[in-house]
Amino acid sequence: MFKRTKMRLVILNSLVFFILQNAFGAMIYFYMHYSLYHQVDETISEKKTHLLGEQERLGKELNPEREENHRMVYLLWDKKNELYKILPQQSLSKADVERFSSLLNKEGIQTITMDGNSYKYLNMSLEQDSVKRIQIIYNLKRENEMLSHLLMVIGFGSLISVFIALLGGIYLANKALIPIRKSWDKQQQFVADASHELRTPLSVMKLNLEHLFRHPDRSIEQESETIHQAIQELNYLSKMSSDLLTLARSDSEGLQVVQEPFQLDEVLQQIVRDFKALALQKQIQVTADIQPIKIIGDKERVKQLFVILLDNALKYTKDQGKVSISGTVKNSRAVVEIMDTGIGISKYDLPYIFDRYYRGDKSRTRHIEGSGLGLSIAQWIVQSHSGKIQVKSKEGEGTQVMVQFPIKKY
Template identity: 55%
Template sequence: MLCLRVFLAERALVPIQRSWNKQQQFVADASHELRTPLSILLVNLERLFRHPDHTIEQESQKISVMIRETRRMNKLVSDLLTLARTDSNQLQILSEPVRLDEILNRVADQFRELAKLKNITIETSIASPILMDGDEQRLHQLFVILLDNALKYTHEGSIKISCHPSSSFVYITVEDTGVGIAKEDLPHIFDRFYRGDKTRSRTGEGTGLGLSIAEWIIKAHHGKVRVESQIGVGTVFHITLPLKRKR
């Protein structure tokens, strides 16, 4: 009887231990990600302090680096707070009528100027109007993450956005002609801090948390996401969202 109780107690502790290990890993990863921009900031500040005789151009370069890393760190902290709120169920998804077509067009317009600087075109095929139940702010965040991700890893070609409804669902695709994702990396792209192979991670951009947040937003809307990719060809995100949220 005692052995059985010990066995049951140990089995009950397994999920708790897994959760604890997961939290420890998350904290370790977050600390590592924060350490890099902080180190870069510190090095550049020390150089400015030690070499006050530097030219304005030299100082401007260092300040530019510090601004970039500060923005990166700010984005990382923001993403960490978002994920912390999702883990503790403190982040609620609204369910109200929204125009999905307007959200998508707005996000596409937001990225067009930046895409032009890289000689990349953003093409859209979006039905109108598309009315659905959802959280406008979070849906906007979802598509910002996906387009930012596509633009980050696309060096030439195009990004295509399509959105078409059926009677009960709306189907969205975000397709790019970027570097692609290796087959072995695909199952992990929504994992926190996962950046895949060196082709995608060497840019040093991003926080490694965006797609985790994107997946959470999709699931919170009772939707599904599927990803297809081929190295050197590009990546397609297929998203399905219900037009009416379950009450």
């Protein structure tokens, strides 16, 4: 799969590179073409203006020795449109002169190609007895040679650009595939973990149902333990399905987070009251120090967040342990800390606790109920509220979870 994707990306990126490089070369060529020809037009126009202003000194201004390499040629015509003089002499063939004689009525700067040579010319009229018209002719040989050399360089560069584009395409394809590979690996791991988590409750339910099927004569009271186990597994599957649906919708941005002001301290106090009964069963002391806090967000999602965090704190805290929760406002941010004296998290597991289905030491946690999705959901809720969540823990010493929410104006 990735080989085909990589090949397509290489071809696409190489093609884009090649087009961009050659488009840049074409832009350079056409810019040079325009620049050189425009410069020639300006030279001819300046010469015309100069000659019109110096008609009395026309002979000195048209001195052949002042024109280098015969690039500028002057054809002087009398009032009968017959050639009066050509400067410099023998700079044009007789056939070329006849061709230019047929162009005396053209206005503005024109371009013509004769016998493989290109020229720009301009017809101008004078108020003299001997010379009535002058054709200013500029030989474009040097400009065309420069453009030809430039075209050769661009063509050679175009060939090189094929290899450059190929190397660039391979590099970009490899870079683009990195997040795709990571997402694919995470998806594969997610599917594998989900299959593993679902297999156990399904197997238990199957065994329980087969047991009931083999003993149809027994009463409900006699099989109450079997039915109770099946119900527990159904509840587990129901919770996992709900958590999976929540994460799937969060990945596709299908879950909308309500933005409305509410008292965070009231939510926290209610959660603490609800969990105190459970804490009494394990003889865990729960303390709370919560100041008045008002934030903007989704009240139900925030409540779900702290239910997950406090539930984890109680599950992983041994009997006669302590769990404390505090809430305050610091630097325009609501800060909530949950600390416990539980089993803690090893430094090797700490970076992965928000991964879906991740659990640390399976031998230590297999007896603890849970889908392994709670902290992933908690992280999504915090991020959807533009907040931060940090976890500090030492194995055997307990865990500290700090959640921060920005306090927005309302």
